[in-house]
Amino acid sequence: MKKIILSTTLLAGMYFYSYAQCDTIASLCVKHITNNYISDGQQYRAMLLNPEETAEFHTTLFAETIYRFAACSGLKDGNLIFRVLDKDRNVLFTNQNYRNAPYWDFKSKSTIDVIIEAQLDPDRNPGSGCAVLLIGFRQK
């Protein structure tokens, strides 16, 4: 019983710490969605317990719209690896090829459903961390 109470207390502490951590990361990540991009109105977060874990997220990219994905973890840019895959899991993009760029733009010829995967870079963040993903679309 004591073990359960202790672990619950510890986890509760971790939970509130996680919130604070995600909030801080999100507030830093917002800078990548610059004024010429409109936020999609949502904030996507995942707690990654180690670099082996991958967070997955499904979205639709509408044709001829320029999207910006910003993906952040930790207080510095470049801690998060993100990949964009099509529905057949063909890799369309990975920021690993671009020094873990914290943001990237996408324009699709047709409307397609994509999968975004995010993972902590083990070389930069061997522990756990909050992954934040923000999406914006360009006004003009």
Added chain:
Amino acid sequence: MKKVVFLYLPLIFVTTVSISSCGGKKEEQTDETKVLETQDTAKAGVLNVGGQLFSVPSPIQTAMFIQKLGLPFNKSLLFPANKSNAFNTDATRALMLGVYGADLGYVSMYNQTQEALSYLASIKQLADKLGISSAFDETTFKRFENNLTNKDSLVTLVGVAYRSSDNYLKNNKRLDISSLILLGGWLESMNIAIESYKAKNNEEIKRRIAEQKLTVNNLLQLITMNAPDQTDLIASLKELSLLYEKVEFKYKYVEPTTDTARKITYINSTNELVMDDATFKDILEKLQAFRNKITQSAS
């Protein structure tokens, strides 16, 4: 490799506590956490946890799409701004907060300053009644008022305000409210798209409506997980999802190209829409009936 889905943090917590309380039996599933083992994840030997976060297209994006097609502003497409008092449950208020957000996006896109102010006032009233005025605080409204004449700033601010409210609601475990706001906003944006389609018979709008298949399924999962007591809404989304099952896409992968200097990747794959007229008609009718149901749900 272990795989998780973008999650709401409260559910991570609940799940973790449940696991530790069960003597480490990671396989054990509870009603509370609704741990789902999908075929895909089962192969990988990991669990997908219910309550994941799903993407719903921004209503502003639909408004921008309509405006770029050159369609004129049409106030009659929108839900009247002065009706916010007619909604007196948290669920209907949350849905209407989404509806008014979509309408605000539309009027902002067309530089309708006076209309934007009216919708802002209604949004504030609803947010106050929902007890989430911190999500739409005075600073936000001041920023709106200061930018009323600048369309680009206004639409940007609408996106920022809704992202802030999404963040606030998630931090305060109001996942039901945040999900209902998304549903209301999406339904209103679809109503605007449908009415615009009817006015101009525009094929691009038709296609945009058909392309909502993933979104409908995302919304169904979102509401089922976060607002399970909303059985009517879930039933309507299930009916809509079944109709969208008849919409097909023929996908062909084409290698993307990347402009490193501009940090942009062009996705060249094609996705051909296959949909018969009867299916489209059924979808339009169901979408509008659904939207009208939520806007007439004042009790």
